[in-house]
Amino acid sequence: MNDLRDLYQEVLLDHSKRPRNFGVLADADHQAVGHNPLCGDKVVVYLRMDGDRIADIRFQGQGCAVSQASASMMTESVKGKTRAEAEALFKRFHELLTGTAGPETVSELGKLAIFAGVRKYPVRVKCATLAWHTLHAALARKAETVSTE
Amino acid sequence: MSPAVDPLCSPIPRRPFDVGRVREDFPALHQRVQGKPLIYLDNAATTQKPRPVLEAIRRFYEQDCSNVHRGVHTLSQRATEAYERARETVRRFLNARSEEEIIFVRGTTEAINLVAHSFGRRYVRAGDEILISAMEHHSNIVPWQILCEETGARLRVAPINDDGELLLDEFERLLTARTRLVAITHLSNALGTIPPVREIIRLAHARGVPVLLDGAQAVAHVKVDVQELDCDFYAFSGHKLYGPTGIGVLYGKAEWLEAMPPYQGGGDMISSVTFEKTTYNRLPYKFEAGTPHIAGAIGLGAAIEYVATLGLDAIAAHERDLLIYATEAVSGIPGLRLIGTAREKASILSFTLEGIHPHDIGTILDHEGIAIRAGHHCAQPVMERFGVPATARVSFALYNTREEVDALVMALQKVREVFGL
Structure with missing residues (x-):
């Protein structure tokens, strides 16, 4: 049960039930669609850029608690950050999930560190990273749907 | 019969x-x-595999491992006998008329693709229709979509109700003079529904339309008698029936299989080859190009016998x-x-x-x-x-x-x- 509690922490469940920054961003100037064909999870990330900075971000989607909470917490973490800062955070987040993150990285991630519990569930790593891959695609102005496969 | x-x-x-x-x-x-x-x-x-299946596969690889249908030596004869015995076991399991109606393939997916490719190539033209249901697995949708794309035929889908039951009236309405084939599941993998296949086959045959049943889910749970059902094709996989992965069966009525062109070309499916002309082998070998999954067929035979001992x-x-x-x-x-x-x-x-x-x-x-x-x-x-x-x-x-x-x-x-x- 401990591993399970590490995965389904209160913060994660809270974000999955009441996702923040959820919905369409009417004046978005960047957007991308992410899809996990394995489980049918889908995320759309909308961005409004102010120069190199993410002025506003929203997402829409449906999927498991891990994917929805990850998307919700990502939007909170990257709002106001520059493109490079957001990409750097994605890199650290990925390191956290693949178990290659050092203690400094974990502290830099702040509350995103709760996703460390996903490490023990390799098939669920894709759920946690879907929103981030989609953000990456939106920042790169890639028009196509990204897939975690 | x-x-x-x-x-x-x-x-x-x-x-x-x-x-x-x-x-x-x-x-x-x-x-x-x-x-x-x-x-x-x-x-x-x-499904998980019972000991007799594991033992049959092991016995083949430890004692009889050889290629089939070509060697004069003892091991090849033993392998051929075991492989053909498995075919006879499948024939009895489905109550097919003849062993020539039993084609070994990789699984249900390949069986359906074989029919889409081979039956489709021979009988389906632009403007024709293939009729499926709204509860099909992707493997009984996509091969028909590919066929329709290639030929200009049209895929029609009979709807289901909120319980997941086929709307037979709608199905009947969609059966027309343009319908070339009905392809429908015998047990829905997502819903568990068993459609009224006897009625479906009766309605289709009344209009001269052959019927393929996707038996991937059904074979392990429902007794199948292809003569009694009178279906034209029946497809299933070994691994959902306590047998190994990588082996499956296409049953087809001999008159259809005779008329259909080969699916793949290669060894074992020919009786003679010259650069001018190749004569295809007789059934079922016409549809079994290349070295088959011999151990898989033997394992499937053991699985069927295991199921039969329980009934x-x-x-x-x-x-x-x-x-x-x-x-x-x-x-x-x-x-x-x-x-x-x-x-x-x-x-x-x-x-x-x-x-x-x-x-x-x-x-x-x-x-x-x-x-x-x-x-x-x-x-x-x-x-x-x-x-x-x-x-x-x-x-x-x-x-x-x-x-x-x-x-x-x-x-x-x-x-x-x-x-x-």
């Missing part, structure tokens, strides 16, 4: 169905997962009891919605839990040692029909027990607890 009612019962002595003893035959069931005894409820994806009637009765018991047991769980409540169904319990994604259900159940499937089950149109992105699916096999269902219900309560429900 053979008058036999039960094509397999005669030569093999039955043993009374005792689930405790049956479980002893399956080594994989006796392990712990996440510290808990494994409860394997993902049988619609694949499909006894297996079906045991599974029916489990399904009724489980349906009742889960109905008390708040927020649980069953997807697929057809009157005629078997072996499959597909459901959603309000506020919890099936993927999360799957992870938490795995923690309790319980294996289920969570996802769209390669049946995305079915998910769309019921307005859900995915379902959690429990699927039973002959070795499951009421105690396992009790453990499942307890674990589903735990899922709700984790989510604070």
